Amino acid sequence: MPDTPPEAPSKPPEPSKPPGPSEPPGPSKPPEPPEPSEPAPELGELTLSEWHAHVGKMTGVSFLTIARRLPALVSQAVRLAWLADPRDTTITISLSLISGVFTAFGLLATTGVLSALFAAGPTPERVMDALPSLIMVGVAATLRTLTQAGAGWAQSRLDPQVSRIAEERLYGLTSQVSLAAFDDPDFHDALQRARARGVAMADVVVGTTINVLTALIGIAAAAGVLGVLHPILLPLLVLAVLPDAWAAIRSARMRYTTMYALIPAMRRKWIIAELLAEREAAAEVRSFTMRDFLMRMYDVVATAEQAILLRLARRQTFVKIAGEALGGIGTAIVYVALGVLLAVGAVPLAVAGTAVLAIRSGQTYLANLMYATNRLYEEGLYFTDFLDFCADAESRLGAGRPEKAPETFERITAEDVVFTYPGSSAPALQGMSITIDRGEVIALVGENGSGKTTLAKILSGLYEPDSGRVLWDGTDLADVDPDQLRRHIAVIAQDHTRWPLNARDNISMGTEKGEGALISAAEVAGADQVVAELPHGYNTLLDRRFKDGHELSGGQWQRIAVARGFHRDAPLLICDEPTAALDARAEDALFTRIRQHADGRTVLLITHRLASVRYADRIYVLDHGKVTEHGTHDQLIELNGLYADLYNLQASAYSA
Numbered sequence: 001m002p003d004t005p006p007e008a009p010s011k012p013p014e015p016s017k018p019p020g021p022s023e024p025p026g027p028s029k030p031p032e033p034p035e036p037s038e039p040a041p042e043l044g045e046l047t048l049s050e051w052h053a054h055v056g057k058m059t060g061v062s063f064l065t066i067a068r069r070l071p072a073l074v075s076q077a078v079r080l081a082w083l084a085d086p087r088d089t090t091i092t093i094s095l096s097l098i099s100g101v102f103t104a105f106g107l108l109a110t111t112g113v114l115s116a117l118f119a120a121g122p123t124p125e126r127v128m129d130a131l132p133s134l135i136m137v138g139v140a141a142t143l144r145t146l147t148q149a150g151a152g153w154a155q156s157r158l159d160p161q162v163s164r165i166a167e168e169r170l171y172g173l174t175s176q177v178s179l180a181a182f183d184d185p186d187f188h189d190a191l192q193r194a195r196a197r198g199v200a201m202a203d204v205v206v207g208t209t210i211n212v213l214t215a216l217i218g219i220a221a222a223a224g225v226l227g228v229l230h231p232i233l234l235p236l237l238v239l240a241v242l243p244d245a246w247a248a249i250r251s252a253r254m255r256y257t258t259m260y261a262l263i264p265a266m267r268r269k270w271i272i273a274e275l276l277a278e279r280e281a282a283a284e285v286r287s288f289t290m291r292d293f294l295m296r297m298y299d300v301v302a303t304a305e306q307a308i309l310l311r312l313a314r315r316q317t318f319v320k321i322a323g324e325a326l327g328g329i330g331t332a333i334v335y336v337a338l339g340v341l342l343a344v345g346a347v348p349l350a351v352a353g354t355a356v357l358a359i360r361s362g363q364t365y366l367a368n369l370m371y372a373t374n375r376l377y378e379e380g381l382y383f384t385d386f387l388d389f390c391a392d393a394e395s396r397l398g399a400g401r402p403e404k405a406p407e408t409f410e411r412i413t414a415e416d417v418v419f420t421y422p423g424s425s426a427p428a429l430q431g432m433s434i435t436i437d438r439g440e441v442i443a444l445v446g447e448n449g450s451g452k453t454t455l456a457k458i459l460s461g462l463y464e465p466d467s468g469r470v471l472w473d474g475t476d477l478a479d480v481d482p483d484q485l486r487r488h489i490a491v492i493a494q495d496h497t498r499w500p501l502n503a504r505d506n507i508s509m510g511t512e513k514g515e516g517a518l519i520s521a522a523e524v525a526g527a528d529q530v531v532a533e534l535p536h537g538y539n540t541l542l543d544r545r546f547k548d549g550h551e552l553s554g555g556q557w558q559r560i561a562v563a564r565g566f567h568r569d570a571p572l573l574i575c576d577e578p579t580a581a582l583d584a585r586a587e588d589a590l591f592t593r594i595r596q597h598a599d600g601r602t603v604l605l606i607t608h609r610l611a612s613v614r615y616a617d618r619i620y621v622l623d624h625g626k627v628t629e630h631g632t633h634d635q636l637i638e639l640n641g642l643y644a645d646l647y648n649l650q651a652s653a654y655s656a
Helices: 063-084 086-118 123-174 179-183 185-198 201-229 233-261 263-277 279-287 291-343 349-397 452-459 482-486 503-508 515-525 527-532 554-568 584-597 633-639 642-655
Strands: 411-419 429-437 441-446 467-472 489-492 572-576 602-606 618-623 626-631
Touching: 063 086, 063 123, 063 201, 063 349, 086 123, 086 201, 086 349, 123 185, 123 201, 123 349, 179 185, 185 201, 185 263, 185 349, 201 233, 201 349, 233 263, 233 291, 233 349, 263 279, 263 291, 279 291, 291 349, 411 452, 429 452, 429 467, 429 602, 429 626, 441 452, 441 642, 452 572, 452 602, 489 554, 503 515, 503 527, 503 554, 515 527, 515 554, 515 584, 527 554, 554 572, 618 633, 618 642, 626 633, 626 642, 633 642
Parallel strands: 441 602, 441 618, 489 572, 572 602
Antiparallel strands: 411 429, 411 467, 618 626
């Protein structure tokens, strides 16, 4: 299950105009929790303005706007289908077109049947005269059925291929965009919409597009027959179904507007559900008796969401009833008009009978078209969210970078680096400058929020500075492919991922360096002792959610993560609080191993435990995004600044 980080507080833009009758209603305040004596839980973003932050996007949509938008949706869907499988796309569309030809042919042949049956003379002779036309009708019906079945078969083959193409595109982009994008609340909202429903709608939109095309072909066939029989019959067909079209489009608009506005609520509900149902939080939910609090919070969100959805259902029902009532009136007008044409002798009885069948066929196809159009428009909006997200993510990738990533360096220099997180008003780094020479052990120290980890991510190519630059010798990292650069950097992070893979892959991370490199990295990190206790050694799956899976303690996971960094065998090793989960003996042993492993390599060490940085070649002290002190341990103690204060504070705690 993907980890959802806490969202940065932000205030969304207010709607461009106050909510009107066409917008989904929302409560003026969340419903009261079931226990009045308890304080209402803080819901953060779930305020009225948040719920309706995006409603204005759809309030001006009209029938003509939708009609203009459908060709673009059809075009996008056909392009995606063609990308998935050109052959099946061609077969589906071609057979659907041929099916429409057989539909028209069968309707025209019906005129011959009715003309023969309604002619004067004995019944046996009329039946015999009608027989050739009846055979043609039967052949046309059979061929239409076969072509429709062939189109359906090809379409069913397209669905899984389209799903795969869409999912690979989405996750290919999410794994490629810069890390800073995940700190952007707008990016998170767009990603949630794309993942929650957008990508799942790709095959639905393609399938529905084909249904729309099939219905249009059927309508064209019926309309062509009516046009051949009598020109006045054609507008009657349109009159019978316009009300249904209006109802379908308006209902789709209502639903999308509501679901779009509920995205923050649904995300919040999902986060609470994760806390209630996932193993990671299960112990603390029980230890701190959080169940009632979380259930109250869940109930507030779910009740408010339910109220809005019930209101939506009621409004959609009213629209559907109005559409069907108007549709009934239109159908009645059609049959009255046919009666008048017959009465004045404008059309013969056989033509009128064929017209009735053509109108019924057209109505069936139009009903299918309205359903498909409704679904295509509604799901197409979510599909558009997917396309918009992909376009935004692609724009965040930037242009290709000409410089080849250097494999090593003599000196790394950060010059006047400034970096601000998305949505933040204050920079996390303010004109930061440091120098790292090859083979040195450099320590970054400072209080929480001083910018240590942010600087490390800048140096490792995970973030790009707003201004300033980072150089590997004379190469500016802004001109280098970040993926190539990261292959020459190893990172041991405090918040390392506990991959649901076996121990071997948790250390090697998919690289093929051989058994010797694997065992060597594990020994240096002390992870070999962890693996020795596992039931299947390096092949043990490290996730208890799976059969035969095994769970590790925090300290054991830390050693696996350290081994992962050592296995990379990169010229730059960044250690961000690598001993946070280790006991004192293991911590001392690990720092000894890091110093030994640093032979010829460069180590950037971030830690709050200042006793571990005494032997660093140089220490940089960070405070509120700036370097305030730098030097060796002895020099900084003599300076008697922030470093000395922090060091003496920790030392006094041990000597007290």
